[in-house]
Amino acid sequence: xxxxxxxxxxxxxxxxxxxxxxxxxxxxxxxxxxxxxxxxxxxxxxxxxxxxxxxxxxxxxxxxxxxxxxxxxxxxxxxxxxxxxxxxxxxxxxxxxxxxxxxxxxxxxxxxxxxxxxxxxxxxxxxxxxxxxxxxxxxxxxxxxxxxxxxxxxxxxxxxxxxxxxxxxxxxxxxxxxxxxxxxxxxxxxxxxxxxxxxxxxxxxxxxxxxxxxxxxxxxxxxxxxxxxxxxxxxxxxxxxxxxxxxxxxxxxxxxxxxxxxxxxxxxxxxxxxxxxxxxxxxxxxxxxxxxxxxxxxxxxxxxxxxxxxxxxxxxxxxxxxxxxxxxxxxxxxxxxxxxxxxxxxxxxxxxxxxxxxxxxxx
Amino acid sequence: xxxxxxxxxxxxxxxxxxxxxxxxxxxxxxxxxxxxxxxxxxxxxxxxxxxxxxxxxxxxxxxxxxxxxxxxxxxxxxxxxxxxxxxxxxxxxxxxxxxxxxxxxxxxxxxxxxxxxxxxxxxxxxxxxxxxxxxxxxxxxxxxxxxxxxxxxxxxxxxxxxxxxxxxxxxxxxxxxxxxxxxxxxxxxxxxxxxxxxxxxxxxxxxxxxxxxxxxxxxxxxxxxxxxxxxxxxxxxxxxxxxxxxxxxxxxxxxxxxxxxxxxxxxxxxxxxxxx
Numbered sequence: 298x299x300x301x302x303x304x305x306x307x308x309x310x311x312x313x314x315x316x317x318x319x320x321x322x323x324x325x326x327x328x329x330x331x332x333x334x335x336x337x338x339x340x341x342x343x344x345x346x347x348x349x350x351x352x353x354x355x356x357x358x359x360x361x362x363x364x365x366x367x368x369x370x371x372x373x374x375x376x377x378x379x380x381x382x383x384x385x386x387x388x389x390x391x392x393x394x395x396x397x398x399x400x401x402x403x404x405x406x407x408x409x410x411x412x413x414x415x416x417x418x419x420x421x422x423x424x425x426x427x428x429x430x431x432x433x434x435x436x437x438x439x440x441x442x443x444x445x446x447x448x449x450x451x452x453x454x455x456x457x458x459x460x461x462x463x464x465x466x467x468x469x470x471x472x473x474x475x476x477x478x479x480x481x482x483x484x485x486x487x488x489x490x491x492x493x494x495x496x497x498x499x500x501x502x503x504x505x506x507x508x509x510x511x512x513x514x515x516x517x518x519x520x521x522x523x524x525x526x527x528x529x530x531x532x533x534x535x536x537x538x539x540x541x542x543x544x545x546x547x548x549x550x551x552x553x554x555x556x557x558x559x560x561x562x563x564x565x566x567x568x569x570x571x572x573x574x575x576x577x578x579x580x581x582x583x584x585x586x587x588x589x590x591x592x593x594x595x596x597x598x599x600x601x602x603x604x605x606x607x608x609x610x611x612x613x614x615x616x617x618x619x620x621x622x623x624x625x626x627x628x629x630x631x632x633x634x635x636x637x638x639x640x641x642x643x644x645x646x647x648x649x650x651x652x653x654x655x656x657x658x659x660x
Numbered sequence: 661x662x663x664x665x666x667x668x669x670x671x672x673x674x675x676x677x678x679x680x681x682x683x684x685x686x687x688x689x690x691x692x693x694x695x696x697x698x699x700x701x702x703x704x705x706x707x708x709x710x711x712x713x714x715x716x717x718x719x720x721x722x723x724x725x726x727x728x729x730x731x732x733x734x735x736x737x738x739x740x741x742x743x744x745x746x747x748x749x750x751x752x753x754x755x756x757x758x759x760x761x762x763x764x765x766x767x768x769x770x771x772x773x774x775x776x777x778x779x780x781x782x783x784x785x786x787x788x789x790x791x792x793x794x795x796x797x798x799x800x801x802x803x804x805x806x807x808x809x810x811x812x813x814x815x816x817x818x819x820x821x822x823x824x825x826x827x828x829x830x831x832x833x834x835x836x837x838x839x840x841x842x843x844x845x846x847x848x849x850x851x852x853x854x855x856x857x858x859x860x861x862x863x864x865x866x867x868x869x870x871x872x873x874x875x876x877x878x879x880x881x882x883x884x885x886x887x888x889x890x891x892x893x894x895x896x897x898x899x900x901x902x903x904x905x906x907x908x909x910x911x912x913x914x915x916x917x918x919x920x921x922x923x924x925x926x927x928x929x930x931x932x933x934x935x936x
Contacts, residue, residue, distance in 0.1 A: 552745060556759070557734030
């Protein structure tokens, strides 16, 4: 069942004792390169902001936070700007970007669908409904000790995906990828309908809900980072461990089964890990679109179809991409902020099209 | 590996697809499964490698196959479906390495030994030249060799083939079957192959089993099974069976001559200039 649209690559390199036997592995240089890009993006982003701090000041604050016994002589105000405002925002941006790209890549792997993104099974609609209900029920809640909006969004996202998973059986009592995706569409529409209705009944909160849905990192602090980190680390570890299984899934459920892999269980594990991590980051960042599709596909176009390369590089690339997108979001109209989701699509779409046109590989 | 199939029964949506099939193949034997479309050949192969639920029993070397232990089963049974999914951008090497999956722990990756096995398979199937090519760029014959390579990398003693030559021309089809036969001799593989081409099936199989409507109609040597009346009844076809004098049996479809239709000149064209 060869894809007819695939460009024929006839210049196969032959020779050597075992030609090409290391191809699916991730070379150290790609990894080092991606880490450098991420480090550079983080550094640039922490250096730039509305407060006019010199690079020396910023670096001094950052170095003083390392356990080296160095104390900076920067004022408490400047130190606070760097460490309490810029640094957590960059770290949170990295976590959100890494998670969305990682979850998108994983979904594309287990659903064998290039259009799969982290919101495929209803995370977005569920989180949106949760957030809307929380805002409508308690409009002044942002000043509470614990903000209920992220919690409600997190819960809503998990409920929506769980519902999709339970309902997504076809007539044969099997969960095929198509029936799951269709169930996701149905659950998503249903939740969105309730969300829209709730919103219309509570027009004074419209703006608050709208700004949450568009996504952003303006509320970032170390507490939010601390809330998200455990989910991202644990789920990221699970997904990275599944990287070879995702390659096996490329031959379809039945052949994966005949190779000794229980495809349905792998899909459940991957969906659960992706959903949990996505729900956690969506709860703090709102709905940032596009990252989960664009980053994995860009990586795939560059390094080929193996998830042993795509997953680690998507994590690093997604983090770098979102840090830079957030830098744009908070600087172009400073002091006002452009919604992050607008920036990711505005910057990401043209960039992706350039990569797509220059690539000789099939996505 | 000795394969015994005992009273295997499979039902889809309430109607039976296989109704109590029993067959046996000794170690190193080649059983050809023949039968019309929908007779249950593919279903039987899928049952043997545990991809579908069935009643009855499949025994491998005398022990019941435990289909719940997929990895163990995949080390003993390799299955080549009729239309394998070939990820267009995957290289031949990576694809063959997928055959090592039953030997790799759940979250692990290939060992040096796995890569050595895959390299051996690539060399044996003369796929080294294609090792870095992507599957989407292969011809039908090359792709079929790659799929066979993945199955061989499983190092399973039982090889199940579903229509291995369906997409191939006469030359490439013969080459693939010769290859399977050589590997069977080298590695002592037991082969069960569903085949449409009755002549090829008779030529390459030790014994044939004719399935129709989910049951075994005939089982035996090619000479015993490939009989005009039996095939005509179950295939709904008119066939001629010709023995070629050197032990081969040729199955030919017969074209019934029809009366000429007035006003159509193709009859003269068909007869050729010599007859005009």
